Amino acid sequence: MVIQKNPFTPTFGSEPLFLAGREQLLEEILGGLENGPGDPNRTSILVGSRGSGKTVLLTKIADEAMQLGWITASVTAEPDMLNKVLEQVEYRGKEFLPPKAKRKLSELHVLDVGFSVQHSEERQPSWRLQMTRYLELLAENQVGLLITVDEIDAKQPEMVKLVADFQHFIREKREAAFVMAGLPGKTLQMFHDKSISFVRRSFQHKLDAVSKADVKTAIKKTIESSGRKITAEALDIAAQYTRGFPFLIQLVGYHTWRQSPKVKTITLADVEQGIESSEEYMDRMILDTTVSELSEGDMAFLFAMLPDEAVSRMSDISARLGKTTKHAAQYRLRLIKQGIIEEYGRGKVQFTLPLLREYLKKNYGEKTEL
Ligand SMILES: Nc1ncnc2c1ncn2[C@@H]1O[C@H](COP(=O)(O)OP(=O)(O)OP(=O)(O)O)[C@@H](O)[C@H]1O
Numbered sequence: 001m002v003i004q005k006n007p008f009t010p011t012f013g014s015e016p017l018f019l020a021g022r023e024q025l026l027e028e029i030l031g032g033l034e035n036g037p038g039d040p041n042r043t044s045i046l047v048g049s050r051g052s053g054k055t056v057l058l059t060k061i062a063d064e065a066m067q068l069g070w071i072t073a074s075v076t077a078e079p080d081m082l083n084k085v086l087e088q089v090e091y092r093g094k095e096f097l098p099p100k101a102k103r104k105l106s107e108l109h110v111l112d113v114g115f116s117v118q119h120s121e122e123r124q125p126s127w128r129l130q131m132t133r134y135l136e137l138l139a140e141n142q143v144g145l146l147i148t149v150d151e152i153d154a155k156q157p158e159m160v161k162l163v164a165d166f167q168h169f170i171r172e173k174r175e176a177a178f179v180m181a182g183l184p185g186k187t188l189q190m191f192h193d194k195s196i197s198f199v200r201r202s203f204q205h206k207l208d209a210v211s212k213a214d215v216k217t218a219i220k221k222t223i224e225s226s227g228r229k230i231t232a233e234a235l236d237i238a239a240q241y242t243r244g245f246p247f248l249i250q251l252v253g254y255h256t257w258r259q260s261p262k263v264k265t266i267t268l269a270d271v272e273q274g275i276e277s278s279e280e281y282m283d284r285m286i287l288d289t290t291v292s293e294l295s296e297g298d299m300a301f302l303f304a305m306l307p308d309e310a311v312s313r314m315s316d317i318s319a320r321l322g323k324t325t326k327h328a329a330q331y332r333l334r335l336i337k338q339g340i341i342e343e344y345g346r347g348k349v350q351f352t353l354p355l356l357r358e359y360l361k362k363n364y365g366e367k368t369e370l
């Protein structure tokens with residue numbers, strides 16, 4: 001058998017061969033684009049932990065929007081992002097924007113006749129005005145504009161400005177949509193920024209765990225479309241291990257595939273080996289970074305959850321910490337905001353990130369003995 005290329009993509013931002021789940025979310029957002037101004041999906045935020053598939057989904061949304069005839073500008077929250085949005089609109093929308101709409105033209109003209117001094121004093125139109133002109137020109141051709149911003153961050157002044165300006169486009173009922181993506185903590189920071197309270201009214205789409213059935217379908221299709229097969233038992237164990245976490249689907253798939261690439265059918269033994277090899281990467285690529293951002297108090301709270309099987313009661317946690325319920329509640333809130341744990345019924349919490357519990361036990365075992 002010819003050795004096929006490994007079809008799994010355990011790299012951040014890499015579009016997988018088959019997207020597991022997320023159909024409904026895609027439908028809602030794309031439906032919002034088609035529905036017209038006023039649809040709440042036209043200002044959306046994708047919220048999810050590291051490796052939950054935010055970047056991939058943003059790319060997919062932008063691709064599909066282009067198929068629907070939209071112009072897209074995709075940036076990451078960083079200095080100079082506003083300029084990058086303009087550049088992409090100019091580039092992708094060039095067939096709709098007459099040369100006179102090109103920003104560089106006035107500059108060239110001025111240099112031509114040697115009025116460079118006068119030019120430097122010329123007032124530049126604001127970002128909002130330039131964008132308004134472009135939106136008008138695009139709308140004349142029935143073309144809408146989708147802006148996507150990855151890794152949202154309220155600490156970036158241009159991010160805040162983009163949101164503040166965009167709300168006017170919504171009010172003015174322009175053919176425009178804005179889809180952002182970020183970690184839960186970063187999203188909350190945006191919500192707390194008073195100058196952009198508008199963002200609180202955007203539609204939040206949580207990138208929760210993908211269902212086991214969808215994980216199985218994605219793994220199976222990825223393998224079969226690449227010329228191999230997997231036994232039902234092996235597929236079930238692989239899917240189970242991922243807990244619906246997108247990065248793990250790719251990671252386990254990748255390591256499973258490479259166990260015996262010359263053999264047509266992937267077996268349970270391949271999956272078991274694949275899982276073992278995946279662990280180290282999962283630790284390095286997701287868990288190390290996540291844990292390094294937590295405070296001592298956060299960690300103590302998580303350690304106090306370890307004696308429980310799956311779900312922990314807040315009353316047990318405060319007892320184990322030897323602290324008041326108020327103290328424990330503060331840390332509970334902090335960790336929920338960071339997307340590390342989630343509420344599970346009244347007065348109970350559980351880990352959000354798969355494998356974090358195992359990681360903590362493995363790496364901090366002695367500290368967690370209570
Ligand atoms: N729906 C999905 N089905 C299968 N694999 C997916 C899916 N979404 C993402 N992936 C895979 O998961 C990994 C992480 O995806 P992505 O980079 O989009 O995550 P992210 O949420 O942007 O992470 P970060 O917060 O670190 O930027 C990639 O390897 C990607 O191929």
Ligand SMILES: [Mg+2]
Pocket residue numbers: 012013054055056150
């Ligand atoms: Mg990302």
